[in-house]
Amino acid sequence: MFFQVLYSEFLKLRRTKITWIVGLLYCFAPLALSFFMIILREPDLAQRMGLMTAKAQLTVGTADWPTYLSLIAIVLAGGTIVIGFIEAFVFGREYAEGTAKNMLTLPISRSMFVAAKIIVSMVWYTCIVVVVYGISILLGLLVGLPGFDPVLLERNIRLCLLVLLGTLLLSSLPAWIAVVGRGYLAPIGFTIFSSIVLGQIFLHTGWAPWVPWSIVFLTAGAGEPGAPVPGAGSFVVLAGVFVIGCILLYLSLDRADNTQ
Amino acid sequence: MSDATKSPLAARKKGAMEGSVSNRGGDTNTPVIYAEDLCKRYPEVTAVDSLCLEVGRGEIYGFLGRNGAGKTTTIRMLLGLIRPTRGRVLLFGKDVSTDRRAAVSSVGSLVETAASYTTLTVRENLEIQRRLTGTGREAMERAVAVLGLEEYVNRRAGRLSLGNKQRLSLARAILHNPRLLILDEPASGLDPAGIVEIRRLLRRLADEQRITVFVSSHILGEINQLADRIGIIHRGRLVEEFDARQAETEAQDRLEVRVSDPERAMLLLRTNMGIGDIKLREDRALEIAGTSGRPAAIARLLVEAGMELQALCPIREDLEARFMRLTGGEP
Numbered sequence: 001m002f003f004q005v006l007y008s009e010f011l012k013l014r015r016t017k018i019t020w021i022v023g024l025l026y027c028f029a030p031l032a033l034s035f036f037m038i039i040l041r042e043p044d045l046a047q048r049m050g051l052m053t054a055k056a057q058l059t060v061g062t063a064d065w066p067t068y069l070s071l072i073a074i075v076l077a078g079g080t081i082v083i084g085f086i087e088a089f090v091f092g093r094e095y096a097e098g099t100a101k102n103m104l105t106l107p108i109s110r111s112m113f114v115a116a117k118i119i120v121s122m123v124w125y126t127c128i129v130v131v132v133y134g135i136s137i138l139l140g141l142l143v144g145l146p147g148f149d150p151v152l153l154e155r156n157i158r159l160c161l162l163v164l165l166g167t168l169l170l171s172s173l174p175a176w177i178a179v180v181g182r183g184y185l186a187p188i189g190f191t192i193f194s195s196i197v198l199g200q201i202f203l204h205t206g207w208a209p210w211v212p213w214s215i216v217f218l219t220a221g222a223g224e225p226g227a228p229v230p231g232a233g234s235f236v237v238l239a240g241v242f243v244i245g246c247i248l249l250y251l252s253l254d255r256a257d258n259t260q
Numbered sequence: 261m262s263d264a265t266k267s268p269l270a271a272r273k274k275g276a277m278e279g280s281v282s283n284r285g286g287d288t289n290t291p292v293i294y295a296e297d298l299c300k301r302y303p304e305v306t307a308v309d310s311l312c313l314e315v316g317r318g319e320i321y322g323f324l325g326r327n328g329a330g331k332t333t334t335i336r337m338l339l340g341l342i343r344p345t346r347g348r349v350l351l352f353g354k355d356v357s358t359d360r361r362a363a364v365s366s367v368g369s370l371v372e373t374a375a376s377y378t379t380l381t382v383r384e385n386l387e388i389q390r391r392l393t394g395t396g397r398e399a400m401e402r403a404v405a406v407l408g409l410e411e412y413v414n415r416r417a418g419r420l421s422l423g424n425k426q427r428l429s430l431a432r433a434i435l436h437n438p439r440l441l442i443l444d445e446p447a448s449g450l451d452p453a454g455i456v457e458i459r460r461l462l463r464r465l466a467d468e469q470r471i472t473v474f475v476s477s478h479i480l481g482e483i484n485q486l487a488d489r490i491g492i493i494h495r496g497r498l499v500e501e502f503d504a505r506q507a508e509t510e511a512q513d514r515l516e517v518r519v520s521d522p523e524r525a526m527l528l529l530r531t532n533m534g535i536g537d538i539k540l541r542e543d544r545a546l547e548i549a550g551t552s553g554r555p556a557a558i559a560r561l562l563v564e565a566g567m568e569l570q571a572l573c574p575i576r577e578d579l580e581a582r583f584m585r586l587t588g589g590e591p
Contacts, residue, residue, distance in 0.1 A: 015379040098375030107365040258341040
């Protein structure tokens, strides 16, 4: 039966514009990064066009593969917002379109719906990350950045996988907020607040390795120079957040009154 | 009004004391729907209060009430979408709170508004239901045919008219051949022909397949023509429950009497005939309840007392009048 639930959840995404919109918007990130590399490589041109000052070059780095790959990892850390939007859609849609009551009156364990929706969201987001990463590498090659090294790429892929894992572990909380908030707005608001406000504020403090939304950015190397590197303990925190989110999600679907 | 119709709860208790649970039209002792002392309280309002229900196999139960009377809350509790504050619901003898999956395994439902995945076609929406209920493809085709959705199967649900959205929801509800249909305002959005079609469909399902139908509505005509039994809910309480056919045919026991001296007539009727339920209306006519078989005696008493009897006629109380009387409106 779980396969049927999973299949149904994938089927629900058919023809939804939001899948393409989210993917396309995220694909602008590598485009912007590669353009940025061009600007860094041609600072005179950029200054003549009024796009960038000489000072900016000092803060960002140089136009080479190590800089480019590190920026890709930071862009992928911004996926904490994207996964929140995906969860808002996957879970919030059932309330926005009024189909939650249909789903919840079926003789199927509600935990199956939770698991299937979380899996669908994760697969959806992973596909986006793979596409974004692939486009980023292609654009880097097209731009002709110097310093390409397969070992560096392999190391970056590992780092990005770690960032991906961290992002995926943050997916259950916005899903729960979508169920509690019965729609899209609450999880989107929560995602923006947690990723942009909480994540960025704590990123520059000593607590960063323990604040879930900072951990992902810290892992990606977005912290201050000399910032602590998140260890296994940080990922235990993320795993804990994921498990707590899933439990809350299940309880909200199974125990709370479903009045919409 | 009989004891049973005066207090459904009292009738249930009486049935339980007699050691049997009635099952109208059923062939087992297990009612399809059994709700006991159902109560749902919110901090500021009691949505459903001490509601008892019992619906047997093959029965069409009409659940009438004004907007906000507690119909949808009751339906949500029946389906396990809302947890009752007190009481319990059994569907096919299975407790919805503790054994929800077994209880709703053979239930098709439509709660409040018709809802479907707007980006998916009619066929894809039904495909989801088919897969999640483990039903064969032929059932999907049958449901499409029964609801007259053939020409819309490849149309996105979001582009359907309100009536066809309702049909899609009904097709989804009957797709897996449920033994119980719980429908909240199924005629909502349908045109008059559509309402007739749905009524016939539900009647056919009940008569031929002995499917039990629990249908809520605030449209009296719809319920009147469809239901075998009717329950009226008002401010969360089931205020009356009666057999629809019997109500239609039973002799009316309310009289309208016009006499020269209504105050004296009231006194006479009370003291000489023991009639307690007499109302003097604003138009100076007397409205007398509980007069079954006694109009001649009433007429004789008033005439012999020297009063001029101007009119004496039975008051025909249809469902609308009954509903209005029970829910506090003017008859």
